[in-house]
Structure formats: C-alpha cells, structure tokens
Amino acid sequence: MRIAYFDCFAGISGDMTLGALLDCGANEAEFREELAKLPEIEFELKISKINKKGIRATNVEVLTSEDHHHRRLKDVSDIIISSGLSESVKEKALAIFRRLAEAEALVHGTSPEEVHFHEVGAIDAIVDIVSACILIELLGIEKVIGSPLPMGRGFVEVAHGRIPLPAPATVELVKNIPIYDAGIEGELVTPTGAALISTFASEFGGMPSMSIQSIGYGAGKAEFQFPNVLRVLIGNPSQEALSPTEYVSIIETNIDDMNPEFYELIFERLFQAGALDVFLTPIIMKKSRPGTLLSAICPTDRKDIVAQVMLAETTTFGIRISDAKRRCLNRKWETATTRFGDIRIKVGMTDDTEIVASPEYEDCRKAAEAHSVPVRQVYDEAIAVYRAKTKKDASK
Helix, strand or coil: EEEEEEEEEEEHHHHHHHHHHHHHCCCHHHHHHHHHHCCCCCCCCEEEEEEEEEEEEEEEEEECCCCCCCCCCCHHHHHHHHHCCCHHHHHHHHHHHHHHHHHHHHCCCCCCCCCCCCHCCCCCHHHHHHHHHHHHHHHHCCCEECCEEEEEEEEEECCEEEEEEEEEHHHHHHHCCCCCEEECCCCEEEEHHHHHHHEEEEEEECCCEHHHHEECCCCCECCCCCCCCCEEEEECCCCCCCCCCEEEEEEEECCCCCCCCHHHHHHHHHHHCCCCEEEEEEEEEEHCCEEEEEEEEEEHHHHHHHHHHHHCCCCCCCCEEEEEEECCEEEEEEEEHHHHHHHCCCCEECCEEEEEECCCCHHHHHHHHHHCCCCHHHHHHHHHHHHHHHHHHHHH
C-alpha cells in the first residue's frame, strides 16, 4: 500500500496541494497531458521553484483571463463529467465539489444545487481540485493521512464581502477533524484546501510509521514568520501502520454505593448507546471503601450519548472522559463446516497476512447446546477445520 501524509503545519490550499504533489516527483508531462482533457475552460499553468523561508518549494499559478465565475454545482459537474479524465479522477473531483456545495449551502441557508460558487467556482479552483485528483492517481497514492489543521484568525475579503477566519465554509468542512488555533493573523486553511484534505484523508493524527520514498513542498502565496508550505510525504507503511488506527473515547466513573444488580441493565443500555466495550474493575476508594470502576469505550462521536446514559443509570455524581487511539487488526469472516454445524471464524489480519483466527463464541455455544457436548469441543473442532482448509487453499 502506498500512503501519503499531508503535514499541514502551515495550513493547506488548492495551489499548495498541487505544488506539493508535483514536488513529490510526479511526471509533469504526463500530468499536463491528463489535465488537457479538461474541456471548456482556458488557462495556463505556470510551475516554478521558489524559496519560502529557506525551504525550496514548488509554486503553481493558474493564469486565466476569466472575470465571471459564479458557477453552480451543475455547471462545474458538467465540465468534469464531459472531460476525458479517468472515472476515478472524475469521481474524486465531483465528491470534492459536492462537499464544497454542501458546506456553502449550510452557511447560506440554501441547497447544494442552488449555491453560487464564487472563488471555488473560478477556473483556478477547478484546475487545483482536478489536478490534485489527477496527481493522487498518477503517484499511486492509495491512502491519505492528514495532520491536525492549524486555524488562522482575522478577516478576509471575498465575493460576499468581509468574512471572519476561518471562513464559514472552511469551518463546516473541518467538522470532526482535529484543528487548533495557530495564533496567526491570516488564512491558513482555505475552503478548497479543507475540501481536498477532508475528502482525501481517511484519518488524521501524527505522522504514521512509514518508509518515506519521496517528499514534496508546495508553496503558499502569503508570507508568514514561518515557511508557508504544505509538506507531503509519500511511502509505504511499516508493519505497525498496517493495522488501522481509530480514535475512541473512554468514559468512566468510580462507584461505591450502588446495588450491583443494576449493572446488567446498565451494560445493556451503554451498548445500545453505542459503546464498543463496557467493563468493571474492582478498586479501593477513599476511606478504604471497596468500589467499582465502570468503564465504557465508544466512538468519539458517541461519547456524549454514552456519558449521558452513564450519568442517568448509575448513582455517580460525575464521570471522566478521555480520548485515545485504538489500533485494530483488519477483520474478515470465514466459515468452518463441522459435524456440529457451520461455525463462523473471525480472522484478524494486517494487510493480507493473517495474525489470529478465533471461532465465534455464540455459534459454538448454540452448537454445543444443540448437540449436548462441551463448548470447548465445538471450539477446538471449528479451529481445526479452519486450519485444515487454509492449509489446503495455500497449497493450491
């Protein structure tokens, strides 16, 4: 798998993305040949090397004489669909413009179809977005990981007038993405940049474990006290990185005054609220009282609901919430046909390599009850049948 890490320490924009991907070693002639398949719009692409506070970066400018660019989503979609670009490039570009339209519609209180694109409907924005999709394909990038995004402050002049930073559309586009205040007066993340990274990236966080093959720097137009560049690192993930990382929340509370009979229903309702796991840990509390630590692990977007259930269903007066990373093996299901019936086998993998296989307990329990045999007997036969099948398949 070929991955790209977008290190957005100075933010991200359309031209920065284009410059960084070109700087990673994409074939410029091949890229221009693909971009020429974009119809109906006239532009010139100027690519040059410049220095940004000591860092050599690729600068990209889209030159056009267009002065009217109030396009709707359909106008932009028609340009992309009628092009000779590959279907995957079309699909990615259309998805990005759809995200932009949905964000603008929320800001202006209208529908995505009725939104008038201004800056992002201009030729330079169309070229930036389509070009980024072309380069992702040419560079063979299969997965994108983004860093947390720095937010600038202040105001910027756009077609609608003077608006606050981050721009309202940008704020909509970075929902559920880690952001932070960079303490900088100026726009660091543009709506186009936000749409690109939020569409391309499947996860956000620190730099992944990877073997770097190429590094690219894309120049931004503004000047700050730091290098205004987007850095993209492309390479292969290390074995550790092949297990996908998720962000989860841990909600927990200490309890020493509740009827333990209540826990059964509490567990059930926490799972109904979206908990991935719920467990109890015996603890010693203040005044040497024996107590119980109730913990629930859930997706971050379910933490408020799970927390409310914990507060409502227990005797606690307060809970603790923390966010954590969770790394899981990729999973698939196989079936082992035994004399006790079909038993599902859960297989954990990194990439295409099997790490662990385990019979599904509920299948084993039901089969054991139906045949009046120990559950361990069903379990052992299921795993033996699965191992024999995988060995046979490997020898073919």
